[in-house]
Amino acid sequence: xxxxxxxxxxxxxxxxxxxxxxxxxxxxxxxxxxxxxxxxxxxxxxxxxxxxxxxxxxxxxxxxxxxxxxxxxxxxxxxxxxxxxxxxxxxxxxxxxxxxxxxxxxxxxxxxxxxxxxxxxxxxxxxxxxxxxxxxxxxxxxxxxxxxxxxxxxxxxxxxxxxxxxxxxxxxxxxxxxxxxxxxxxxxxxxxxxxxxxxxxxxxxxxxxxxxxxxxxxxxxxxxxxxxxxxxxxxxxxxxxxxxxxxxxxxxxxxxxxxxxxxxxxxxxxxxxxxxxxxxxxxxxxxxxxxxxxxxxxxxxxxxxxxxxxxxxxxxxxxx
Numbered sequence: 001x002x003x004x005x006x007x008x009x010x011x012x013x014x015x016x017x018x019x020x021x022x023x024x025x026x027x028x029x030x031x032x033x034x035x036x037x038x039x040x041x042x043x044x045x046x047x048x049x050x051x052x053x054x055x056x057x058x059x060x061x062x063x064x065x066x067x068x069x070x071x072x073x074x075x076x077x078x079x080x081x082x083x084x085x086x087x088x089x090x091x092x093x094x095x096x097x098x099x100x101x102x103x104x105x106x107x108x109x110x111x112x113x114x115x116x117x118x119x120x121x122x123x124x125x126x127x128x129x130x131x132x133x134x135x136x137x138x139x140x141x142x143x144x145x146x147x148x149x150x151x152x153x154x155x156x157x158x159x160x161x162x163x164x165x166x167x168x169x170x171x172x173x174x175x176x177x178x179x180x181x182x183x184x185x186x187x188x189x190x191x192x193x194x195x196x197x198x199x200x201x202x203x204x205x206x207x208x209x210x211x212x213x214x215x216x217x218x219x220x221x222x223x224x225x226x227x228x229x230x231x232x233x234x235x236x237x238x239x240x241x242x243x244x245x246x247x248x249x250x251x252x253x254x255x256x257x258x259x260x261x262x263x264x265x266x267x268x269x270x271x272x273x274x275x276x277x278x279x280x281x282x283x284x285x286x287x288x289x290x291x292x293x294x295x296x297x298x299x300x301x302x303x304x305x306x307x308x309x310x311x312x313x314x315x316x317x318x319x320x
Contacts, residue, residue, distance in 0.1 A: 003028070003065070006024060006028060006281060007093065007281060009021055009024075010251045010279065011096060011097075011100060013250045014250075015250075018250075018253075021278065022049070022253075022278070022285075025278055025281065026049050026286070029064045029281075029284060032065045033062070033063065033283075033284060035056060035061075035062050035284075036050075036052055036286075039056070043263065048263060048265045049286050050286065051262075051265075051274045051286045051288035054231075054287055054288060054290060055290075056284075057084035057085060057086060057233045058082045058083065058085075059082075061085075062087070063087055063089070063283060064282045064284070065089070065282060067089040067282065069089060070089065070090065070091050071088050071091060071126075071131075072087045072088060072126060073085070073088065073126055073127065073128040075232040076121060076124055076127065076199070083232075084233055087283065088282075089282040093281065094128070094131070095135060097235050097249070097251070097279040098132045098136075098235075098236070098237060099135075099139075100249065101236065101239070101249040105239045105247075106193070109136055109140050110139070110140060110141055110142075112140050112168050112169060113140060113144050113145050113162055113168070114133065114140040114145045114170055115137075115145065115148065115158075115170070115171045115172070116137065116146070116147040116148070116171075116172050116173075117171060117174065117177045117178065117181065118172060118173070118177070118197070119148075119149045119150060120174055120176075120177075120199060121199075122147060123149075128230070128232055128235075129197060129228075132230075133172045134147070136170075142167075152180070152185055153185075155181065156184075156185040156187065159187065159189060160187065162191070163189065163191060163192070166190075166191055167191060168191050168192075168193075169189070169191055169192040171192055171193065171194050172228070173194065173195065173196060173197065174197055174198070174199035175196055175198055175199050175212055176199060178194065178196060178212075182216055182219035182220060183219070186219040187219075187220065188221040189220045189222060190221075192220070193226050194216055194222060194225050194226060195226045195228055196209075196213070196228075197227070197230075198227075209227070209244065209303075210244065213242075223242070224241065224243075225242060226240060226241050227246070229246045231289070233283070234275065234277045235279040235283075236248070236249055236251065236279045237249075238254070238301070244302050245301070247300050248299065248300075251277070251279055252275065252276065252277050252278070252279070253275070253276040253299065254273060254274070254276075254293075254295050254299070255267055255273075255274045255275075255276070255295060256268070256269055256270065256271030256273060256274065256293070257271050257272050257274050258271055258272075259271065259272055259307075267295065269294065269295065270292075271292070271293075272288070272289070272290070272291070272293075273291040273292070273293045273301065273303070274286070274287065274288050274289065275289060290307045291305075291307075292304045292305050292306065
């Protein structure tokens, strides 16, 4: 199977050919991914696609076909955990995925000033989130687009000036930094989308996501706080525009598995989140996460928290 043929179909996927394309990607990865093939061979009698536990990205190089990676992305983790590594064969594939997704949810990137308040991710390095936001900053072509570490006064001044000109802004922020900034510089952000990306890093009292959003809405005088759901092991993101319901691009699908029986997969209902990310063509498209959530009839989903025995990572230390 030609991978270029698959890539073209993935980003032009329709509901009518989704099942066939998922099957083609499964066969391609089974034939060309030793780690995934060995995992699948444990499940000879299942009618489901086996989902690879996300922990394999900590202990194995999960790769479909043999290649020299352009880059690897690494999870934020903590000092006491082993971080996941995602080896990327083709960065163009990742860029195509997040750019098409952003455009479908938010329109033309050049309409925005893009700001990143992602200090822990910037300091760590090798972050897929930082790579994405940096690319969006470049493509926005706005003079005030850029990253901030802990320069809250400078950020506040920039936001105030941009608000005065009615410039549309999208602010990607790690949770603890957004809370710190909101506490020190509350202001009305009339033309701003706050994109909360998760990440408490143990630096504050634990809040639920809804509590965080209520604080941010109050401090910034906003009706909604948006969220991005992504992870190192994926090349696609889902977005919530304020109701704690995440929506996927067409090449990403979320299902749930039973905690008692991981082979019991449902297209909707409560359980542990499994993800089919067809953009993960050169790693693994079938990922069993450690997130507990619920999938709804329309394919949207919400996250309630993490499995008790899963490693804590910077992007997922909050419960909903």
